[in-house]
Amino acid sequence: MTTWQGWQRFATTEPVVPPQPGDPPRSMEERLAYHSSFVTIRTPAIHTLATQVRALMILGRHQQTTARPSLIVTGPAAAGKTTALLNVGRTCHLAHSRKNPPPPGSTHAAVPVAYVLVPPGATAKTLVTEFARYLGIPVAARMTQTQITDAVCHTYTAAGVQLVLIDEIHRLNPRTTTGAQTADLLKDLTERLPATFVYADISVTDTPLFTGVRGAQLAGRATLVDCGPLPARQATRQPFHDVITDIENNLDLQRHTPGTLPRHAPYLHQRTAGRIGSLTRLIRQAAITAICDSTERITKRSLDAVQLDHLAETQHRPHTRTR
Template structure:
């Protein structure tokens, strides 16, 4: 699904769960062969849909984001009369930033709802999520946030006042986290971008919630760099995401666990269990340690195994799959 842009879409995301392992398509190779042409085609498409369902594994980076967010949530129980400290999640493309901050928001939303006994209260909005658009102005940011909340009727005399009114509305809705994604798009070197940065500061100061920023290379992004960015740097705890590495035993174990998580979901009756784990180093060199590239490689290979009727992933099959920015056919 596309990134949520309204509270209803966010709720849909928060309540979505992929097919559990216990319900994974699990016909044997003989049972698949016994299906008629139409039935086999439908079953294969069901398996491919299953493979492409959105799954979030409990990665180290997601754990770090959640742990710090929970610490800040506890701190927020104390009265504060200045902007609360926030979090900035940064990394190169395809390191899982958006996936992780959205998954963290989903977990926090559920935890806050349980704590408050408001699991099914649609008027309650513990978490707000939106992305920064290219060439954002204060009014564009307000429109995105107002559309998410469903509050376009706010009538401040200017965009800055409307953001303040929106912050007060979010307080009444019980909002504890506001997630702004793709913050690298905000160019504070231009007048409009600098104005947005000032307005975000005003918004945060009137918001009884924690701001979580995410984006590419935020340490050099305009909002957090230079003299103007010093205040935001000091107000936010950095969490830097990176590709996996194999520099020590602990890193190797983390990579193996990630590979095993993908292998467990494969609906391929002839796949040799543990094959991907045994070739974890190969997978690392093919993907550069990128979780997004690993997902693409394994899911594309599994899809081909279904389409070709081989029902198993092999090294030859993996070699035939091209993935972004990585040369295929790396030596084994």
């Protein structure tokens, strides 16, 4: 998805749909494929991010003199940051394409969204080259960073890019010379491109991104959207229980008893520490196992048999010191 062709394919591919009442039963392979890709669960973070992005895009639409306000999606690993980022990007892409279809006979589709991954050990030149690669802008080895940046700003503006999604922003360290130059490049791009920037970062407040002069500039322009673990309770609401119910309602199992997973909400919260990524993986993997062994249902025993990511497992089953 870090090229325009790949992003367009992702954004325009019809998402998988859960089983509908009255539909004929799906084959085993179809159901395995469905649980492998699965639907996007609308978490509170996704709702908040979508609302904030829409408001900031309108707020910055006619801003000319300074950088537009930006957003940072932050939270621990396996909290669903990238999923939220991609979901909002796809929504923006489809909405813009519906409102601005290409003229009859035109072969050029609208380019409302750009998605860029910060490469490991990024320098300013390697990062701006990633921006260029997304739209297929030719970059020769002899070109300077300034020349590539100028080409990127010209092409992105001409293409009408309105939303720039930058993932893995925690790979930047403004305390180093290279990191500071790369952070300056991003600041330059936000001021030259007529687009709203949204970053995704692992626990941004614990990284150097918000420290020093450059960090203060970013903090002064960016709104944080916390994609942290879902609490078991929040005032009178039970957001984790609601998400589990949503996941269960979208399963395609032949003998699963509705209400089983919500009853195990305390266990599931302890098992996954409230992380949406770990939760969906746990339930999807249990569903795939249930199809493969023909039990067609998820129980607490089958959930406990699934080995999750190391982070979730070490929190659920902490190492005990022996005497």
